[in-house]
Amino acid sequence: MKKNKKKLLVILLALLIVLGGGYLFYAKYADHTEPDQALPAQTQDKTPLSDFTVYDADHNEFASANLKGKPAVINFWATWCPPCCAELPDFNSAYEQYGNDVQFVMVNLTDGERETEAGVRAFLEENGYTFPVYYDLRADASYAYAVNSIPFSVFVDQDGNVYTTHLGMLSASELYSTIEALLKA
Numbered sequence: 001m002k003k004n005k006k007k008l009l010v011i012l013l014a015l016l017i018v019l020g021g022g023y024l025f026y027a028k029y030a031d032h033t034e035p036d037q038a039l040p041a042q043t044q045d046k047t048p049l050s051d052f053t054v055y056d057a058d059h060n061e062f063a064s065a066n067l068k069g070k071p072a073v074i075n076f077w078a079t080w081c082p083p084c085c086a087e088l089p090d091f092n093s094a095y096e097q098y099g100n101d102v103q104f105v106m107v108n109l110t111d112g113e114r115e116t117e118a119g120v121r122a123f124l125e126e127n128g129y130t131f132p133v134y135y136d137l138r139a140d141a142s143y144a145y146a147v148n149s150i151p152f153s154v155f156v157d158q159d160g161n162v163y164t165t166h167l168g169m170l171s172a173s174e175l176y177s178t179i180e181a182l183l184k185a
Helices: 002-029 082-098 117-129 142-146 173-183
Strands: 053-055 061-063 072-077 103-108 133-135 152-156 162-165
Touching: 053 133, 053 142, 061 142, 072 082, 072 142, 082 103, 082 173, 117 133, 152 173, 162 173
Parallel strands: 072 103, 103 133
Antiparallel strands: 053 061, 072 152, 152 162
C-alpha cells in the first residue's frame, strides 16, 4: 500500500513539473499581442525580400524577384494547420478587394506526404478560395524565411523590401490595416 502511494506521489510530482515547465515556456515564448492589435509599423531598415522559388498549380516557377512594382503579401500555410485555415477566408476576402493593387502569394508548405498538391487543390475547391496558391515543393521559400511555425506572413513594399512580418494567425482587421498601411507607404 505504501509503495502505491509513493508511486502516485512521484507521478503527481512529475505531472506538476511538466505542467509548470509548459506554463513557463508559454509565458516566455507565446505571442501576447491583443486581438485586433495593429501590426508593427514598417521596419526601420530596408531589408530586401529573400530570394526563393515556388511553383504554381501548373508547376511553373514563380521567383520572389517577381515581387516588385506593387506591394505583396506572402502567407505561409498548410491545410493541417487550424490557425492557417481559420485566417484563409480573410485572406481570400482581402485578395478579392485588393488583388489589383497588391500581389498575394499564398505559399503552401507542400511536402508530398502530409501536405500533397492534390489534397490542397481539393481543399481550395471545397472552400471556394480564389487567391493564387504556390507550392513550396523544395522548401525553398520556407528555408529562406526560416519558417518553423505557421501561419507566417511577410508584407513586402513595392520596391521589394520587407515592410513587416507576423507569426501567428492574423485577424481580419490586422490584415486589412497592414495592407492599407502598406499601400500608403
